[in-house]
Amino acid sequence: LRPNPLLKLPPGQVEARGWLLSQLRLMADGLTGRLQEISRFLQPDSGWLTLRGRGWEEMPYWLKGYGDLAYLLRLWKVIVRRIRKLPAPVDIYEESDMIIRTIRDVFTADVDTILIDEPQAYQRAREFFQLVMPRYVNRLKLYEGKEPLFFRYGLEDEIAKIHRRQVPLPGGGSIVIDQTEALVAIDVNSGSFRADDSAEETAYRLNLIAAKEIARQIRLRDLGGVIVNDFVDMRREKHRRDVERALRDAVKRDRARTRILRTSPFGLIEMTRQRVRPSLKTSVFMPCPCCSGTGVVKTPESMSIEVMRLLLLASRRSQIARINITVAPEVAEFLNNRKRHELARLEKEGNMTIQVVAQEHASPEHMAITCYDADGREVRFP
Numbered sequence: 538l539r540p541n542p543l544l545k546l547p548p549g550q551v552e553a554r555g556w557l558l559s560q561l562r563l564m565a566d567g568l569t570g571r572l573q574e575i576s577r578f579l580q581p582d583s584g585w586l587t588l589r590g591r592g593w594e595e596m597p598y599w600l601k602g603y604g605d606l607a608y609l610l611r612l613w614k615v616i617v618r619r620i621r622k623l624p625a626p627v628d629i630y631e632e633s634d635m636i637i638r639t640i641r642d643v644f645t646a647d648v649d650t651i652l653i654d655e656p657q658a659y660q661r662a663r664e665f666f667q668l669v670m671p672r673y674v675n676r677l678k679l680y681e682g683k684e685p686l687f688f689r690y691g692l693e694d695e696i697a698k699i700h701r702r703q704v705p706l707p708g709g710g711s712i713v714i715d716q717t718e719a720l721v722a723i724d725v726n727s728g729s730f731r732a733d734d735s736a737e738e739t740a741y742r743l744n745l746i747a748a749k750e751i752a753r754q755i756r757l758r759d760l761g762g763v764i765v766n767d768f769v770d771m772r773r774e775k776h777r778r779d780v781e782r783a784l785r786d787a788v789k790r791d792r793a794r795t796r797i798l799r800t801s802p803f804g805l806i807e808m809t810r811q812r813v814r815p816s817l818k819t820s821v822f823m824p825c826p827c828c829s830g831t832g833v834v835k836t837p838e839s840m841s842i843e844v845m846r847l848l849l850l851a852s853r854r855s856q857i858a859r860i861n862i863t864v865a866p867e868v869a870e871f872l873n874n875r876k877r878h879e880l881a882r883l884e885k886e887g888n889m890t891i892q893v894v895a896q897e898h899a900s901p902e903h904m905a906i907t908c909y910d911a912d913g914r915e916v917r918f919p
Contacts, residue, residue: 654680720763740769741776752787761812827900834901837867852887859890863905869895
């Protein structure tokens with residue numbers, strides 16, 4: 538074989554016909570409305586649709602991965618330009634920060650304006666736009682107002698909402714979102730929502746509103762895996778199908794892959810959503826050290842009963858002469874008041890001394906028991 542058996546043809550020497558032409562048209566149809574986001578080669582005057590010029594020949598290579606190479610080549614030009622223009626020492630490149638990642642993952646042609654209130658972050662975002670999407674660079678604005686940006690547009694309240702378990706719906710009603718290890722459960726509650734005098738119509742209209750809010754909350758909280766939606770029961774089959782359609786329409790703008798099943802016999806709509814990254818709850822919160830993430834703790838009475846069981850066991854050990862118990866103040870109060878006679882009986886039967894110590898700021902389930910023998914040496918227990 539010759540060292541280079543393939544001949545390089547200059548642009549314009551190949552003309553698309555037949556199957557290739559049909560495939561190019563299919564690819565163009567699939568990118569309708571987003572052509573200019575993909576590449577400048579997909580703009581109407583590039584030859585991609587008219588089959589003139591270089592656009593239609595070069596675009597398949599971009600779609601096969603050469604777009605990444607082009608991005609790196611552009612990035613290298615930016616690095617070289619910064620080296621030449623900026624005095625040393627200076628950072629010439631760093632991995633994409635949160636602002637760049639957000640623009641890259643969220644920005645579409647539907648976004649009218651992006652406001653950034655920090656000059657350096659604004660400059661980084663502007664460089665990214667000039668590198669990747671130069672035709673949209675004018676949509677990036679530097680916010681210079683005196684009032685904080687998030688308060689100016691009410692974002693603080695919206696951020697607080699996506700951390701709440703219960704989300705209110707317009708006109709009354711709410712949705713409740715519970716995350717578990719296996720799935721995400723979303724329940725729709727009617728509350729004070731009313732439509733006419735018909736329970737069926739009320740449920741139908743509420744579910745339509747809830748479907749849009751569910752899709753929005755799933756996207757904002759970045760929930761993934763199996764999601765079970767419990768809508769308000771509806772008897773009419775048409776209403777059920779309309780709610781399914783509304784939910785499907787609402788998740789269309791979601792970049793993560795989503796699959797929605799038909800309404801089950803129990804009135805549930807099950808769906809799956811691609812896990813792109815850890816959920817917002819996992820990223821922002823950590824498990825509570827008191828309840829280990831369960832959301833509940835034992836009552837003082839329950840903790841007192843547990844303490845009494847351990848003291849009963851200790852009273853059967855002949856080598857134990859003194860016991861110190863450290864618990865939360867509420868538990869110590871319950872033991873000293875409600876269990877005082879039982880404690881005195883155990884001291885007499887076990888021939889030992891029991892001391893209950895209240896530790897301030899201790900968690901409700903905190904309990905530490907230290908045992909000593911008659912010589913003051915610590916005894917291992919239990």
